[in-house]
Amino acid sequence: MNVSPHNRREGDSDRQCGSCSQCCRLLRIEALSKPPGRWCKHCSPGHNACAIYEVRPDECAEFLCAWRERVELGPEWFPHRAKLVVVSDSGNNRIAIHVDPITPQRWREEPYYNQIKQWATRAADNHGQVIVYINDRAVVVLPNKEIDLGSFRATDHVVVSETRGPLGRDWHAYVVPAEQIPVGERDRLITKRLAVAKFDMLPPAPPMDIALPGGRG
Numbered sequence: 769m770n771v772s773p774h775n776r777r778e779g780d781s782d783r784q785c786g787s788c789s790q791c792c793r794l795l796r797i798e799a800l801s802k803p804p805g806r807w808c809k810h811c812s813p814g815h816n817a818c819a820i821y822e823v824r825p826d827e828c829a830e831f832l833c834a835w836r837e838r839v840e841l842g843p844e845w846f847p848h849r850a851k852l853v854v855v856s857d858s859g860n861n862r863i864a865i866h867v868d869p870i871t872p873q874r875w876r877e878e879p880y881y882n883q884i885k886q887w888a889t890r891a892a893d894n895h896g897q898v899i900v901y902i903n904d905r906a907v908v909v910l911p912n913k914e915i916d917l918g919s920f921r922a923t924d925h926v927v928v929s930e931t932r933g934p935l936g937r938d939w940h941a942y943v944v945p946a947e948q949i950p951v952g953e954r955d956r957l958i959t960k961r962l963a964v965a966k967f968d969m970l971p972p973a974p975p976m977d978i979a980l981p982g983g984r985g
């Protein structure tokens with residue numbers, strides 16, 4: 769059955785996927801063991817059609833990208849055009865930007881980079897995170913810099929901590945494997961609609977205290 773896998777829901781914008789199928793390519797689909805950056809075998813690119821529509825995984829059926837949901841993202845963010853798929857939580861505070869691996873620097877181009885940095889600044893003030901994904905590589909975008917975390921497994925968590933010192937605010941980010949996180953705290957802040965990321969944000973450290981958990985810095 770060939771039906772658009774991403775149907776309009778009540779409350780959504782009037783936007784439609786049209787010829788875009790980028791989320792069926794750029795995102796990891798855990799239920800299908802589909803890695804990020806490769807076409808889903810059930811997708812007909814260009815037709816936004818899912819061959820297993822009736823039995824597609826919940827993570828597909830429940831998914832809409834931020835461009836579909838948020839009218840404040842202009843036409844330049846249409847994923848088929850941008851080569852970027854933006855996914856955000858309901859507060860628009862945890863944002864993932866999935867980049868077409870054929871154009872891995874696309875997110876650094878304008879108007880995208882300036883907008884992404886604005887999101888990062890707002891996220892830093894609200895214990896949120898902005899992460900760029902290029903296949904399984906994760907880059908944390910912070911107000912004053914980016915931190916390339918390298919290869920990122922679906923079960924990994926990203927921890928961001930903030931320090932405040934005489935030179936102002938600064939941020940650190942690192943990967944914590946799920947098995948190093950107490951069972952009761954795993955996925956505590958998982959945002960499933962972000963598809964790949966587990967988030968955590970440590971509270972700001974006291975002034976002048978730049979020590980990070982585990983001695984990493």
Ligand code: SF4
Pocket residue numbers: 774784785788789790791792816831832833834835836847848853
């Ligand atoms: S990336 Fe967004 S616009 Fe493109 S097919 Fe997926 S939900 Fe639709």
Ligand code: SF4
Pocket residue numbers: 773791792793797808809810811812817818819820821824825828829
């Ligand atoms: S199962 Fe269907 S909706 Fe899910 S990624 Fe594949 S083509 Fe897209």
